[in-house]
Amino acid sequence: MLAEALVGEVLGRARSGGADFAELYVERWRRRGMRVLNGEVKEATSGLEYGAGLRLFYGSEVVYAYTNDLTPQSLLELTETLVRLKGLAGQVEASGTGGLDFRKQIPRGLHTPLIPLGAKDKRYRLERLLEAESGARIAPQIKQVQSSLTEWEQEVLVANSTGAWVEDRRIRSRVNVLAIAQDDFGTQTGTSGPGLSVGLEIFDLYPPASVGRKAAQQALTNLRAKPAPAGTMPVVIGNAFGGVIFHEALGHLLETTSVAKKASVLSDKLGEKVASECVTYIDDGTTPHGWGSSEFDDEGLPTERTVLIENGVLKSYMVDRWGAERTGLRPTGSGRRQDYTFAPTSRMRNTFIAPGDTPLDKLFEGIEYGLYAKDMGGGQVKPGSGEYNFGVKEAYIIRHGRIEEPVRGAMLVGKGPESIQKIVAVSNDLETAPGMCGSLSGSLPVEVGQPHLLISEIVVGGQA
Template identity: 40%
Template sequence: MLEKKLIEDVLDAALSKGGDFAEIFVEDKTNGNIKLVGGLIENNISGRDFGVGIRILDKYNSVYAYTNDATDENLIKVAKAAAAALNSSKVDLKLNLMKANTSNNNSILKSLKDIPMTDKIELLRRGYEAAKNYDSVISQVVVGYMEEEQNILIANTDGLLVDDRRVRTRYYVDSVASKDGEMQRGYYAPGASMGFEFYDKVNVEDIAKEASRIAKTMIYADYCPSGVMPVIIDNEFGGVLFHEACGHALEAAFVSKGTSAFADKLGQLVASPLVTAIDDGTIPNGWGTTNIDDEGTPTQRNVLIEDGVLKSYLIDKLNGRRMGMKSTGSARRQSYKFAPTSRMNNTYIDAGKSTLDEMISNTERGLYAKKLGGGSVNPATGDFNFAVMEGYIVENGKIIKPVRGATLIGKGTKVLELIDMVGNNLKLGQGMCGASSGTIPANVGQPSIRVKALTVGGRKED
C-alpha cells in the first residue's frame, strides 16, 4: 500500500523529536450497505475508507495523528507535526523492515466483489418475504445487507512490517409486530469474517423467521415483574453478560490505570469455579477474528478465567508497558482514525456440563432470558445493565409465559460468583462493541447459564 522507503522515512520523521517507538497504520477499506424497508430497496451505498495513522510512544505517553492524504510530502509533514508534541532530541534509527508472515484464520472462498448486485438484492427480498409472511401481526420489516473488506498495513520501529485482509459479511432482519396500538420488535443479525459463502452456511429465511418470532412472542407478552430472582440466560448472544459485566473490566486500558475492579487480582478466585472464560482472536472465520491485531501482533487464544481463577488480562503494547506485561494480541481499533487499545475479539464462557432443561426444572421461580439485547458497564464500579429482548417467567420448574421490558442489573465481580450452573450448549453471537478506540465487530458467547440471584428491573402494569 505504501513504498517501503516512504514508510521508513515516515517512521524516521516520527521520532525526530524523541520518543522510543513509532508505528504507521495504513487502511484501505471498501464498504457496501443495502437496506430494504417494507419490501422496497430504499438505500444502496458503497464507498471507500482510506487513511493513515501515525503513532509515537514515549514511555507511557502516546501521540497520534491521522490523515487521508497519503502523498509522500503530507505523510512526512503529519509525522513531523505529531513529533512536535514531544520536545526532546532525535532518535537515530537503523531500520530494517522485514515483511512478517502471518497465519490465515479467515479463508475467503467467494470474494464479495465478484458477486453480482442482483444476488445480494435477492437475499434481501427473500428475507423480507419470510419475515413478513411469518404472521399477520408483523406490520413492518427492515432487512439489511452489509459487506466490507479492510486491507491494512502496519509497520513499526521494532522492524515489523505486516499486512492483513479482513473480509466481513453481515445480514440483519428487524421485524415489528403491531396489535391494539402497541408495537414490539424482534431483531436477529448474524455475521462472520467470510465472503459470500456465508450465505451457504446460513439460511436467510431462518434469520427472518427468528426476528419475526421474537416480535410476535413479545407483542403477546405481559410486562416483566421486578425483583431479585434466579435468572437463566440462554446461549449465543447471552454472552453479552460476560462481555459487559467482566470483559471490559479485564481490558488493560482500565487495569493499567488501576481503575478496573479486576486490577491486582491475577491468580485470585474471582468467579464461581464453574466458570472458564476465554477470548480467542483466532477462531476460524469468527466475527471478531483477525490474523493480527491492530498493532501487528498475531492474535491468540487467551484464557481469562480458568475454573474461577483470574489468569490473564487483555493487553495492548502501550498499556502493557504500564503493567510490565506483554501484549496478548488484543489491540484493536475501528479505523485509522483511532489509536489502538486493548479490546475483546471473540469472548465467551466455555461449555460446562448442565443442560438447559436441568436449569429450568431446578428453578422454582425465576426469569428465563432467552435473548438479550445490548448492555453497558461502568468498569470502575462494575455496575452493569443489559436488556432482555425475549424473556419468560419460570415457575415450579416450568416455563409459564413470555414477559417483556426487563433489564438485568448487577455488579460484574458479584455476578461471576453467583453463576451456579453452566450448560453444555456453547454458541457465539455477533455484536458491535463500542469503546474508546471506536466500534468494532466482536463475538460474545456462552452456553446457557444460571445466575443464582440478579436484580430484574421490570414494570408492573401502570
C-alpha cells in the same frame, strides 16, 4: 500500500527525533451496504477509505496523529509535527530509514472467504434480502420488515521501529432483519442479525428466510407476552447474545485500558479467585471466521486465544502495547482500533464463557419461580465497577422447573464481578453472536457468547 523506503524514512525520522518507539498504521477500506424496507430498496451504498496513523512512544507517554494524504511530503510533515510536540524537532534527520531491516509477515488466509464479495452483483444481494422478508411474513400481525446487508473489505499494513512489518486482510459480512408485529393491543419488535468474517457464503450459512423467520417469531412472542415481574430471583440466561452482559460488565474490566489506570475493580487481581469455579472466560482472536477475528491485531502482533479466567481464577488481562508498558505484562494481540483515525487500545475480540457440563434441562430443575432470559438486548454499564442494567428482548417465566408464559419489559440489574460469582451451573451449548462495541478506540466488531447458564439471583426490573 506504501513503499518500504518511505515507511522506513518515516519511522527513522521519528526515532531520530527522540521517540522510543514509532509505529505506522496504513489501511484501505471498502464498505458496502444495502437496506430493504417492505420490499423496497431504501439504501444501496459503497464507500472507500484510505489513510494512515502515526504513533510515537516516549516511555509510556503516547502521541498520535493521522492523515488521509499518503504522499511522502504529507507523511514526513506528519512525523515532524508529532516530534515537535516533544520539543525535539531540531534533531530530526533530513533523510534516512533509521537502518531498519523489515521482517515481513503476510497473512496465511485463515479467514479467507469461500465466495468473494465481488463474485455476485447487487441483484443477487437484493434477492437474498427479499427472501429474508418473505421468511418474516409468517403471520398477518407482521406489519413491517426491514432487511439489510453490511459488508466490508479492509487491508491493513502495520510497521514499527523494531523492524516489524505486518499485512492483514479482513472481510466481514452481516445480515440483519427487523420485524414489527402489531395488533389491537400494541406493537412489538423482533430482530436477528448473524455475521462472520466471511464473504457472500453468509447466505448459505444463514439462509435468509430463516433469519427473517427468527426475527418475526420473536416479535410475535412479545406481542402476546405479559408485563415482566419485578424482584430478586434465579435467572437462566440464554446462550449466544446472552454473553453481552459479561462482555460489557466484566470484559471491559479486564482490558488494560482500565486495568493499567487502576480504574477497574479487577486491577491487581491476577491469581485470585474472582468468579464461580464453573466459569472459564476466554477472549479468542483466532476463532476461524469469527466476527471479531483477524490474523494480526492493529499493532501488528499475532492474535491469540487468551484465557482470562480459568475455573474462577483470574489468569490474564487483555494487553496492548501501551498496557504492556504500564503494567509489565506480555501483550496478548489485543490492540484494536476502528480505523486509522484512532490510536489502538486493548479491546475484546471474540469473548465467551466456555462450555460446562450441565445438561440444558437440568438448569431449570429446582427453580420454583424465576426468569428465563432467552435473548438479551442493550443496556448500560458503569465503567470501573461493572454495575449494569440490560434489557431482555425475549423472556419467559420459570415455574416449578418448567418454562412457562412469555413476559416482556424485563431488565436485569447487577454488578458483573458479583454476578459472575453467582453462576451456579453452565450448560454445554456454547453459541456466539456478533455485535459492535464502542470504546476509546472507536466502534469495533466483536463476538460475544456463552452456553445457557444459571445465576442464583439477579435483581429483575419489571412490573411488580
